[in-house]
Each structure stands twice: as C-alpha cells, then as structure tokens.
Amino acid sequence: MTWDWEFAWRIMPRLLEGLVTTVQATLLGITLAMVLGLVLAMLRRSEVRAISWPTAWVVEFIRSTPLLVQLYFLYFVGPTFGLTMGALTTGVLGLGLHYATYTSEVYRAGIESVPRGQWEASTALNLSPVTTWGRVVLPQAIPVVIPALGNYLIAMFKDVPLLATITVLDVLGEARAVGAQSFRYLEPYTLAGLLFLAVSIPASILVRQLEVRLARRP
Amino acid sequence: MPVDLDVPVHPRMSEVEGSAVRFQQVTKSFGDLVVLDDLDLDVAAGEKLVIVGPSGSGKTTILRVLMTLERPDSGLVQVNGDYLYHEERNGRLHAASQRHIRQVRRRIGMVFQHFNLFPHMTALENVSFAPRKVLGLSRSEGVEKAKDLLSSVGLGDKFDEHPSRLSGGQKQRVAIARALAMEPEVMLFDEVTSALDPELVGEVLGVLRDLAENTSMTMLLVTHEMGFAREIGDRVVMFDEGHVVEAGPPEQIFANPQEQRTRDFLHAVLDRK
Numbered sequence: 001m002t003w004d005w006e007f008a009w010r011i012m013p014r015l016l017e018g019l020v021t022t023v024q025a026t027l028l029g030i031t032l033a034m035v036l037g038l039v040l041a042m043l044r045r046s047e048v049r050a051i052s053w054p055t056a057w058v059v060e061f062i063r064s065t066p067l068l069v070q071l072y073f074l075y076f077v078g079p080t081f082g083l084t085m086g087a088l089t090t091g092v093l094g095l096g097l098h099y100a101t102y103t104s105e106v107y108r109a110g111i112e113s114v115p116r117g118q119w120e121a122s123t124a125l126n127l128s129p130v131t132t133w134g135r136v137v138l139p140q141a142i143p144v145v146i147p148a149l150g151n152y153l154i155a156m157f158k159d160v161p162l163l164a165t166i167t168v169l170d171v172l173g174e175a176r177a178v179g180a181q182s183f184r185y186l187e188p189y190t191l192a193g194l195l196f197l198a199v200s201i202p203a204s205i206l207v208r209q210l211e212v213r214l215a216r217r218p
Numbered sequence: 219m220p221v222d223l224d225v226p227v228h229p230r231m232s233e234v235e236g237s238a239v240r241f242q243q244v245t246k247s248f249g250d251l252v253v254l255d256d257l258d259l260d261v262a263a264g265e266k267l268v269i270v271g272p273s274g275s276g277k278t279t280i281l282r283v284l285m286t287l288e289r290p291d292s293g294l295v296q297v298n299g300d301y302l303y304h305e306e307r308n309g310r311l312h313a314a315s316q317r318h319i320r321q322v323r324r325r326i327g328m329v330f331q332h333f334n335l336f337p338h339m340t341a342l343e344n345v346s347f348a349p350r351k352v353l354g355l356s357r358s359e360g361v362e363k364a365k366d367l368l369s370s371v372g373l374g375d376k377f378d379e380h381p382s383r384l385s386g387g388q389k390q391r392v393a394i395a396r397a398l399a400m401e402p403e404v405m406l407f408d409e410v411t412s413a414l415d416p417e418l419v420g421e422v423l424g425v426l427r428d429l430a431e432n433t434s435m436t437m438l439l440v441t442h443e444m445g446f447a448r449e450i451g452d453r454v455v456m457f458d459e460g461h462v463v464e465a466g467p468p469e470q471i472f473a474n475p476q477e478q479r480t481r482d483f484l485h486a487v488l489d490r491k
Contacts, residue, residue, distance in 0.1 A: 117333075124330075
C-alpha cells in the first residue's frame with residue numbers, strides 16, 4: 001500500500017471536523033475537572049468528617065476504576081436510572097469526573113504548600129473563611145499547580161479517543177469510519193496521529209513556558 | 219474543645235477589676251505534654267505584660283490560645299469581660315459558636331515570629347486588606363490608613379514592595395502595621411524579634427517601645443530580649459512547664475527573683491549573651 005496524497009487531501013476535512021470535536025471535549029472536560037477538582041480538594045480538607053470522608057472515598061473510587069468503565073457506565077447504564085445525555089455531553093462528564101479526582105490531588109498539594117502561618121495570619125486578622133480561601137490561600141496555591149494542571153490537559157486530550165467507544169466522532173472515530181468505508185487505513189490513521197501531535201506538541205511547549213514564567217515570579 | 223459547662227456563670231469579676239484578659243484554670247495538652255496546666259492569669263487593661271521562660275515552656279501557647287489558634291482543653295478565657303470560647307445562655311455557659319468567637323476575636327491582634335505576611339500582596343495591600351474586608355473600610359480609606367500606619371513604623375517609602383523584597387526587620391514592621399490596622403484592644407507579640415538578624419532587632423524593638431509608651435493598648439509580649447522586657451514591661455511573668463513560676467514588676471523579677479527556677483533561667487539566658 002502506498003501513500004495516496006489525493007485520498008489524504010480528500011479525507012482531511014472529516015478528520016479536522018473530528019479534531020474540532022476532540023478539542024471541544026478536551027476544553028470542556030478540563031474546565032469541569034478544574035472546577036470540580038478544586039471543590040473536591042476543599043471538601044476533603046473539611047473538618048467535618050461527614051464531608052471529608054465520603055469525598056475521599058469518591059475520589060479513591062473514581063481514580064481506581066478505568067475511564068472506559070466510567071464512560072460505559074454513564075452512557076449505557078445511566079439511562080436505566082433516567083440519566084440520558086448526548087454522547088458528547090456524557091463524554092465530557094466522564095472525562096471531567098475522572099480527571100477531577102486527579103486535579104483534586106494536585107490542588108491538595110498546592111493548598112498544602114501554603115504555609116500554616118498564612119492561615120494563622122488570616123485568623124488573627126479575623127478574615128472570613130471565604131476571604132481566607134479566595135484571597136489568601138488559593139492565590140498562592142493555584143499558581144504552583146498550573147503546570148501540573150496543564151499536563152493533565154494534555155493527558156486528557158490524548159484520552160479523548162476513548163469517547164469513540166460511546167459514539168463520539170472525534171479524530172480517531174472519524175479515521176476509523178473513513179477506514180471502514182474505504183478500506184484504506186494508512187492515510188486516516190497516520191493523519192489522525194499527526195493531528196494529535198500538531199496540537200499536543202505546541203500545547204506542551206506552552207505549558208512548559210508557563211511553568212518557567214511562574215517559577216520566575218517573585 | 220471546650221464543652222458545655224453545667225455551671226452557673228459567676229459574677230463577671232473582670233468587669234469589676236477591669237481585666238482585659240483573664241485565663242481561668244486553662245489547660246492545654248499536646249498528647250502527653252501539658253503546655254498549660256490550670257493556668258490562671260489576669261492582664262489589666264492597658265497593661266504591658268511580658269512573658270519570659272525557657273523554650274518549650276508553653277508561653278507561646280498562652281498567646282495562641284488567646285488568638286484562637288489553639289483551643290484549650292478546658293478552662294475559661296475572657297477578653298474584656300466576654301468569654302472567648304463560651305457563650306452565656308440562660309445564665310449558663312455553652313460552647314461558643316464560630317460567630318461568637320469571631321466577634322470576640324476581633325478585639326485581639328497578633329504579630330508572629332515569622333511575620334506571616336501575605337507574599338502575593340504589597341506592603342500596602344497587606345495592611346489595608348483586612349480593614350477593608352473585615353471592618354468594611356472603602357478602598358481609599360483602607361489605603362489611607364495603611365499609608366499612615368506604614369509611615370508611622372518608618373516604611374513610608376515601601377508601600378508598593380512585596381514582602382520578598384523587604385528585610386526581616388521591615389517585614390516585621392509591616393506585620394505590626396497590619397495588626398494595628400485592625401485596631402485591636404489587645405495585641406499579642408510572639409517572639410517577634412527571634413527570627414531577625416541581630417542588627418535588625420533594634421528597629422523592631424523601637425517600634426514596640428513606641429507602642430508601649432504611646433498607646434493604651436493592652437500588650438502581651440513573649441520575648442527573649444531581657445533588657446527590652448525589663449524596660450517596657452509593667453509586669454513580667456516567668457513561665458515554665460505550664461505554670462506561672464513567678465510574676466511581678468520587672469525590677470523584682472530581674473533584680474531580686476524569689477524563685478530558684480527564675481534565677482536559674484535568668485542565669486542561663488544572661489550568660490549566653
């Protein structure tokens with residue numbers, strides 16, 4: 001089998017469409033993971049055990065099961081419990097939930113990196129818990145964790161093809177469809193791989209730069 | 219954690235006597251280590267009380283309990299006649315709500331050994347932040363107040379510096395201004411010169427001396443600076459192993475200590491110099 005440029009050119013729009021879906025799922029998924037992860041990290045620090053323990057269990061449970069199982073569960077078992085969502089929505093939810101358990105650990109490390117004295121000064125100044133979190137602790141904790149969050153963004157991007165199993169047509173889904181229709185696999189899969197590289201390498205460089213810049217901050 | 223006490227509230231003696239701070243039978247342990255052992259301590263309004271004693275004697279815990287950074291295991295703490303960890307309802311004492319604690323805590327300020335400035339804020343923001351958030355000052359009021367206070371501690375030219383660009387002595391002066399900005403009635407100073415290079419101690423002590431002489435604020439100072447303690451203290455408390463060993467005017471404690479433990483301690487400290 002030789003490389004057919006004309007065929008490759010012809011299937012490119014479909015693959016790009018898939019790439020848009022992939023990027024979309026990643027951005028929505030990471031947003032969910034970043035917000036939910038922070039909430040989980042804060043709940044887990046709660047002094048009320050009725051809050052912190054269940055949170056810790058949920059995090060452990062989700063982290064210890066494969067993303068694919070969670071996707072299947074949400075998509076195929078969800079409707080049994082009246083939870084019916086579109087494929088992409090389900091995929092984003094699955095990615096977001098799964099990665100939230102990782103980002104929550106990242107946030108936790110960031111929060112723990114804030115010295116105790118910062119909390120004590122906040123108490124001594126009688127700051128409310130909301131002010132202490134929002135204006136003292138998180139502004140110090142989050143810059144530290146941005147590079148780690150960036151790495152999860154890239155990891156998530158590479159996990160999006162799993163969504164093909166629940167009928168989301170991402171890059172890989174489109175490539176597979178093209179292959180199934182034309183019986184040519186070389187071009188679609190090669191292009192799919194290249195498209196992934198074309199996004200993830202610049203993204204890695206950006207994350208790396210961000211890391212350097214944050215490290216240089218006073 | 220203080221529990222509900224099924225005892226009648228006794229008359230508010232502190233109101234009668236005008237105590238700013240009163241500890242009654244306060245006990246605090248960390249595991250097997252008893253750091254406050256049935257502590258009774260009264261501090262009069264406006265008094266400058268210096269607490270000295272060996273390291274690890276629990277003297278810092280007195281301040282930390284008062285600042286609600288450590289909860290006492292038992293006993294009562296009063297600030298200007300109000301219970302810090304308890305609320306009175308129907309003539310009985312109950313464990314206080316967070317809200318009540320915050321309300322009473324508002325009268326207390328603290329300066330820490332390691333400054334604990336907010337590193338992501340400038341000197342000006344460090345000082346103006348809490349008055350704006352807690353006392354409800356407007357931005358311009360807060361800034362004006364912060365500028366006044368920073369100038370009064372000799373940092374009129376450092377408004378926009380972040381703490382990382384300040385020396386230890388400057389940081390500690392910002393921290394003092396930050397605590398003062400909340401207008402506390404009682405100020406706690408926890409070994410505020412211990413983390414400083416020797417040549418920077420003087421500038422911080424100068425600010426404290428100024429406060430002691432020119433304000434009616436009640437001050438509790440834990441320090442290892444004996445000369446300074448002697449100079450500004452109205453009363454000195456020698457504290458060891460969870461107990462007040464001896465308390466009295468500086469002249470008595472330093473020149474004519476009654477207890478062997480005090481003598482031993484002073485010997486050890488003064489010999490080191």
